[in-house]
Every structure is written in structure tokens, then in C-alpha cells.
Amino acid sequence: MDRLALSVQNLTRTFGGLRAVDKCHLDVRKGVIAGLIGPNGAGKTTLFEVLSGLIAPDSGRIFLEGWEITHLPAHKRVSLGLGRTFQITRSLRKLQVLDNLKLAAQSQLGEDVANVWFRPRAVGEQEQLIEDKAVEMLKFLNLYELRYEYAGNLSGGQKKLLEIGRMLMLDPKLILMDEPLAGVNPSLGGEINEHVRRLKQKGLTILIIEHNVKSIMSISDVVYVMNEGKIIAQGAPESIRKDEKVIEAYLGAR
Amino acid sequence: METVLPYAATVLILVGIYALFALGLNIQWGFGGLINFGHVAFMAIGAYAMVILNLYGVPLALAILAGLAIAGSIGALLTIPALRLRADYLAIVTIGFAEILRYFLLNEGWLTGGAGGLIGFSLPLENIVPAEHYDLFLLGFIWGALLIALAALQRLAKSPWGRVLKSIREDEDVAKVLGKNVSSYKMQAFLLGSILAGFAGMMMAFYHSYVNPYYYYPIETFYAWIIVILGGSANNRGTILGALVLWTFLSGTRFLSPLVPLPDFTFAALRMALVGVLLIVLMLYRPQGILGNRRELTF
Numbered sequence: 001m002d003r004l005a006l007s008v009q010n011l012t013r014t015f016g017g018l019r020a021v022d023k024c025h026l027d028v029r030k031g032v033i034a035g036l037i038g039p040n041g042a043g044k045t046t047l048f049e050v051l052s053g054l055i056a057p058d059s060g061r062i063f064l065e066g067w068e069i070t071h072l073p074a075h076k077r078v079s080l081g082l083g084r085t086f087q088i089t090r091s092l093r094k095l096q097v098l099d100n101l102k103l104a105a106q107s108q109l110g111e112d113v114a115n116v117w118f119r120p121r122a123v124g125e126q127e128q129l130i131e132d133k134a135v136e137m138l139k140f141l142n143l144y145e146l147r148y149e150y151a152g153n154l155s156g157g158q159k160k161l162l163e164i165g166r167m168l169m170l171d172p173k174l175i176l177m178d179e180p181l182a183g184v185n186p187s188l189g190g191e192i193n194e195h196v197r198r199l200k201q202k203g204l205t206i207l208i209i210e211h212n213v214k215s216i217m218s219i220s221d222v223v224y225v226m227n228e229g230k231i232i233a234q235g236a237p238e239s240i241r242k243d244e245k246v247i248e249a250y251l252g253a254r
Numbered sequence: 255m256e257t258v259l260p261y262a263a264t265v266l267i268l269v270g271i272y273a274l275f276a277l278g279l280n281i282q283w284g285f286g287g288l289i290n291f292g293h294v295a296f297m298a299i300g301a302y303a304m305v306i307l308n309l310y311g312v313p314l315a316l317a318i319l320a321g322l323a324i325a326g327s328i329g330a331l332l333t334i335p336a337l338r339l340r341a342d343y344l345a346i347v348t349i350g351f352a353e354i355l356r357y358f359l360l361n362e363g364w365l366t367g368g369a370g371g372l373i374g375f376s377l378p379l380e381n382i383v384p385a386e387h388y389d390l391f392l393l394g395f396i397w398g399a400l401l402i403a404l405a406a407l408q409r410l411a412k413s414p415w416g417r418v419l420k421s422i423r424e425d426e427d428v429a430k431v432l433g434k435n436v437s438s439y440k441m442q443a444f445l446l447g448s449i450l451a452g453f454a455g456m457m458m459a460f461y462h463s464y465v466n467p468y469y470y471y472p473i474e475t476f477y478a479w480i481i482v483i484l485g486g487s488a489n490n491r492g493t494i495l496g497a498l499v500l501w502t503f504l505s506g507t508r509f510l511s512p513l514v515p516l517p518d519f520t521f522a523a524l525r526m527a528l529v530g531v532l533l534i535v536l537m538l539y540r541p542q543g544i545l546g547n548r549r550e551l552t553f
Contacts, residue, residue: 078433
């Protein structure tokens with residue numbers, strides 16, 4: 001159990017008569033890049049919503065590094081090390097790029113009204129550290145020149161990078177990425193994959209939903225295939241490619 | 255208390271009171287994006303709590319502090335049923351609450367004096383300040399409080415706390431997955447905003463030396479909305495400016511009444527209609543308000 005970054009047991013979530021996630025089981029080992037593929041409507045994004053705490057499950061359990069998080073609110077999951085990005089980028093358009101990142105830093109003294117009023121120096125010092133970290137992140141993502149731009153003015157690809165940077169500001173242990181390559185040009189896609197590999201080297205666990213099969217197969221250590229709310233196959237990319245059920249449900253005959 | 259005081263002082267007292275009141279709404283709506291259509295309720299709670307406690311023998315300073323605490327905590331508690339609701343429903347809950355409260359004040363005469371209201375409570379420093387200068391003293395007191403509130407809110411606006419509120423205004427789910435306890439921030443915004451409304455209500459009570467349920471019609475809430483939108487949402491200085499513009503307009507046009515061949519009632523309605531026209535024109539040409547930041551406009 002303690003070798004698992006994420007363990008999902010018997011998880012179910014229905015919307016009316018639709019079983020979006022249906023008695024789903026999923027174990028992700030620590031320190032791997034795991035791909036999650038499957039046809040549209042398979043329940044992948046719903047699974048992410050339930051994992052990150054934005055949607056409550058009907059039944060089942062979720063463990064993050066051995067800790068049960070099934071009933072924890074979203075913000076507490078973040079403090080245990082869960083980070084995520086969205087399928088359609090959700091940058092805070094009305095905040096500057098730098099503020100988008102600074103917002104994400106955890107345990108900020110200045111998020112407490114009493115500290116803001118009565119300990120301005122401590123708040124200011126921490127704010128400077130957070131800003132240094134955010135600036136470093138922006139340089140890493142090649143967004144430094146845009147730091148005072150409102151996030152709404154960024155291009156689609158820049159928003160993807162911003163969202164990844166914002167998530168990394170959380171210092172997460174497990175990250176959930178929902179189609180990081182969707183709508184991204186090939187060279188930026190390569191750049192994003194390079195960032196993902198570097199995160200793995202730092203010891204993070206990464207679970208990625210992706211429809212770009214070639215990309216996800218090349219980057220993943222293990223691939224999970226979801227269909228009709230269930231994981232129907234899992235294994236190394238080569239074995240998944242040959243799996244009959246997967247070919248039928250998703251990859252299609254070549 | 256038959257004092258002749260400069261008309262400007264009266265207007266500035268009203269500006270100060272409504273600026274404090276609207277600053278409370280600006281925390282909730284301007285920064286947090288929370289739609290509070292029942293802001294006037296907290297003005298009433300602050301005023302009535304202070305007056306009733308004082309009439310039961312609680313010293314004024316304590317009654318004021320208790321009134322602020324009561325207004326603030328009821329504001330915070332009101333967010334609990336509203337937490338599960340999206341924006342528009344919060345608006346319905348709050349306006350409903352304010353109307354229920356107004357009827358409570360009107361009907362529970364044993365506590366609130368009913369339609370007759372309450373009179374005879376202490377005023378701050380009334381034994382020291384000469385009665386003929388009392389309104390000037392109140393003016394200084396209100397504007398002193400306003401400046402302190404402005405300084406405190408400006409510091410919050412520029413702080414990480416203000417940043418979290420702005421993120422909730424734009425996308426609650428993003429704030430959540432960035433580890434922010436969204437419910438707690440909404441509650442804090444209502445707590446602070448309701449304390450300010452409660453304080454404004456007390457100042458109004460001191461100014462009239464009287465409270466009654468007819469001070470707390472929903473229009474008071476919408477004065478605060480007009481002020482915040484006029485001055486520029488999420489801009490505290492703009493809110494004070496908005497209060498100045500609105501009350502200068504409403505008071506100034508009152509002078510024109512003898513010149514206009516209309517009954518007083520019709521003219522009063524016409525003045526409010528003009529405020530509406532002013533707002534429409536503002537939305538067309540300067541939707542961010544006088545001092546607001548267009549690039550942060552969220553509606």
C-alpha cells in the first residue's frame with residue numbers, strides 16, 4: 001500500500017441514470033508516469049473531478065499515499081500533495097500571470113486577515129519568497145517576459161504552461177493532468193512532455209489523460225484504459241497496444 | 255436638538271455612513287464576487303442590537319462592540335446554508351433574509367418597539383460634546399472611522415487574502431484545487447462586510463437618535479450596490495467616491511424641487527430614475543466604474 005501514490009477502490013459516480021464512473025479500481029505506483037486513455041465519455045474526466053474533490057463519489061474509496069481522502073474537501077487534498085490541471089485551461093484571466101502563480105503557494109501567512117493587519121512584515125517577507133519562487137517557475141516555463149500580463153491575454157499554449165506552473169507551485173506529490181496536449185502545437189507538446197519527464201525525475205507521480213496515443217505511449221511507464229466507467233486494461237504501453245479489448249473499444253483496428 | 259448646521263455637514267455624514275456601508279458590500283461583491291442583496295439587514299442588526307442592549311443598561315461602548323459582533327456573526331452564519339448554492343441563489347437567500355428581518359423588527363414590538371421604533375438610547379460622548387455641535391462631532395467620528403476602515407481594507411485588498419478572494423470571484427473550483435478553503439473565505443467576507451454594515455447602521459442610529467423598521471427597506475441595499483458599481487467594483491477608494499457622487503446628487507437635486515413643476519413625490523421618483531439612467535450610461539461607456547480596473551471586470 002505504501003508503494004502506491006494513488007489507490008482507487010470500487011469508486012462509483014452516477015449522474016441520473018448514467019454511471020460515469022462504475023466500480024472503478026485503479027492503483028498507481030509512486031514515481032511513475034501513468035497514462036489514462038479511453039473513448040470520449042469513458043468517465044476519465046469525471047474520475048479526475050472525483051479524485052480532486054470537486055465532485056463527491058456515490059461510493060468507493062480513494063487513498064493518496066496510503067491516506068484515505070474519500071471525504072476530504074478539495075483544499076485538504078491539495079495540502080496532502082494532490083495537484084491537477086483542467087482539460088480546458090482555467091487560468092484566472094483577471095489576475096496577472098505572476099499573481100496566478102503566487103496564489104497557488106501553500107501556507108501563506110498573508111491569507112489570514114489578522115496576519116495582514118498585525119504582522120505585515122512577516123507577510124511581506126514571505127510574499128517576497130513566494131514571488132522569487134514564482135519568478136523561477138516562470139523562467140523555467142519561458143513565461144517570464146509575460147509576468148505582468150493578465151492571464152486572459154495569453155495564447156492557448158501559454159495558458160497550458162501557466163496552468164502547469166501554477167500546479168507545480170503547490171509542491172504536489174501526485175499530479176493529475178487532463179489532456180495537457182489538447183490544442184497544443186507539436187513543438188510545445190514536446191516541451192510539455194519534457195517538463196513531465198523532469199517532474200518524474202524529481203520523484204513525482206503523474207497521471208495523465210491523453211488522446212494523443214503516440215505521445216502518451218511514448219511517455220508513460222504504465223497505461224490504463226478506461227471504458228464505460230471501468231478500467232478495462234492496464235499494463236506497459238507495448239502490451240496495451242496489442243490488447244484485443246483495447247483495440248475494440250478505443251484504438252481501432254489498424 | 256434644534257441646531258442649524260451647514261447642509262454640507264449633513265450630506266457628508268450621509269456620505270460617510272453609506273461609504274462604510276458600501277465598503278462592506280465591496281468586500282463581498284467587489285473582491286469576492288458574492289451577490290448580497292440583503293446587506294441592509296446587517297445595518298439593521300447592528301443598530302438594533304446596539305440600541306436594545308443599551309436600553310437594557312449595557313454601557314454604550316460595550317453595546318457597540320456587541321452589536322458589531324452580533325451583526326458579523328449572523329452574516330457569517332448566513333453563508334452556511336448559502337455555501338452549497340451558486341451565486342444567484344445566494345442573492346435570493348440574502349434578500350429573503352433581509353425582508354424577514356424587517357418584518358420581525360416591525361412585528362416583535364416587545365423587543366424592537368415595533369413600528370414606533372426605539373428612542374432614548376445613549377449617544378457617544380453626548381455629555382461632553384455640546385449639543386449644538388453634536389452633528390459636527392458625529393461627522394468627525396464617522397469620517398475618522400471611515401479612514402481607519404479604508405486603511406484596513408486597502409491592506410487586505412493588496413494582500414494574499416485579497417488575491418484569494420479575487421480567485422474565488424473568478425473561478426471557485428480553481429481556488430479549491432489550489433488549496434484554498436473557499437467556504438471559509440466566503441464566511442470571512444460576510445463577517446467583515448456585515449460588521450461594516452452594522453457599524454454604518456449604528457452611526458445612522460446616532461445621527462437620528464432613533465431607530466425604526468422603515469429605515470431598512472431593500473432600497474438601502476441597492477444604494478450600496480449603486481455606490482460600489484459607480485465607484486468601481488473592487489476599488490475601496492472608488493467606493494467612497496461613489497458614495498460622495500450618489501449623495502451629492504440625491505441631496506443636490508432636492509434643492510431643485512421648488513423649480514420643477516411636479517409634486518414632491520413624483521420629483522423624488524424622477525431623481526431615482528435619473529440615477530438609473532446614470533448607471534446605464536456608465537455601464538455603456540465605463541463599465542468598470544469611476545476608479546475600477548477594466549481588465550479585472552468580471553461581469
